Amino acid sequence: MATLLRCLLALIVCVCPLGAAAAQGVAGAPTFGWRPRLSRQGSLVLLGVRPSVADSVTRIEGELAGEPLHFEVVGDEFRALGAVPLEAQDSVAARVVIERAGGASDTVIAPLRVRRRRAPRERLHAAPEFVQPPESLSERIRTERELVEEIRRRAHDTPRLWREPFMRPRSSAVTGTFGVVRIFNGVVRSRHLGVDFAGKLGAPVLAANRGVVAYVGDLYFSGTTVFIDHGAGLVTGYLHLSSTLVTPGDTVARGQLIGRVGASGRVTGPHLHWLADYGKLTIDPLDLVNLDFTAPPPLTSSPGLGAKAQAEPQPDN
Numbered sequence: 001m002a003t004l005l006r007c008l009l010a011l012i013v014c015v016c017p018l019g020a021a022a023a024q025g026v027a028g029a030p031t032f033g034w035r036p037r038l039s040r041q042g043s044l045v046l047l048g049v050r051p052s053v054a055d056s057v058t059r060i061e062g063e064l065a066g067e068p069l070h071f072e073v074v075g076d077e078f079r080a081l082g083a084v085p086l087e088a089q090d091s092v093a094a095r096v097v098i099e100r101a102g103g104a105s106d107t108v109i110a111p112l113r114v115r116r117r118r119a120p121r122e123r124l125h126a127a128p129e130f131v132q133p134p135e136s137l138s139e140r141i142r143t144e145r146e147l148v149e150e151i152r153r154r155a156h157d158t159p160r161l162w163r164e165p166f167m168r169p170r171s172s173a174v175t176g177t178f179g180v181v182r183i184f185n186g187v188v189r190s191r192h193l194g195v196d197f198a199g200k201l202g203a204p205v206l207a208a209n210r211g212v213v214a215y216v217g218d219l220y221f222s223g224t225t226v227f228i229d230h231g232a233g234l235v236t237g238y239l240h241l242s243s244t245l246v247t248p249g250d251t252v253a254r255g256q257l258i259g260r261v262g263a264s265g266r267v268t269g270p271h272l273h274w275l276a277d278y279g280k281l282t283i284d285p286l287d288l289v290n291l292d293f294t295a296p297p298p299l300t301s302s303p304g305l306g307a308k309a310q311a312e313p314q315p316d317n
Ligand SMILES: [Zn+2]
Pocket: 176, 192, 194, 195, 196, 272, 273, 274
């Protein structure tokens, strides 16, 4: 009964074309879809929309979970990447506005259902000054946080700089997964907002894809760090390095050697911490490697179909 009610509610709000086309009943509704159909907290989503009259589209824009979307034309549809916040509960809202020649527009509003991410706990020991930094460092830490926020914000202004699939920055084993709850020295809890790769001191670290180097420097918690702006909202970060081989403004190629594994910042030993952000939202960086950007999202113009997919959890891909 609860499921039926949810379906009915989803029917009302799921894919809800507004505006001139729907009001006048002239051109049918745009179709909209996303993949994976059931996203985990802190994950990447591929969205697709097919306008009712493709050749008359003058502008398409949208947002997911408050972050802007960057649509690109693929055949007769538009696609964009978006992100689901790690803190998202139950669902996140996507909103897309399609403007057509002559001034008509369609608005698609759809809730994307979200499933919880497992958050196993891990107890770690780090130097006390990294677990509870002295008051004298609070200004430095605040400034560094703002600097990173600015890099992530600016990525929305950079055009997409990559065409090939993302790759892992190291081919070694993953020793720390995304989203784990870490308890440092028995007191401080934090979510692990990246993926750790094994590596000896000096082992190579490669750019996960083409982009522009947005930052090279030393951050208190992250140690020696490189950020790459891949454009269209995407940034990857490479933390705790022992040395770097790039400078800000460099355009790096996919797979280019950008630095070497180290143990700088808040660490328990040498490894690479790899992170990925879509604007303000931090996602599991392995989604960049695992999500097939070329497979089209399943589009539907039928709110009923959308509701059905919401009610029946699909396996993650
Ligand atoms: Zn890590």
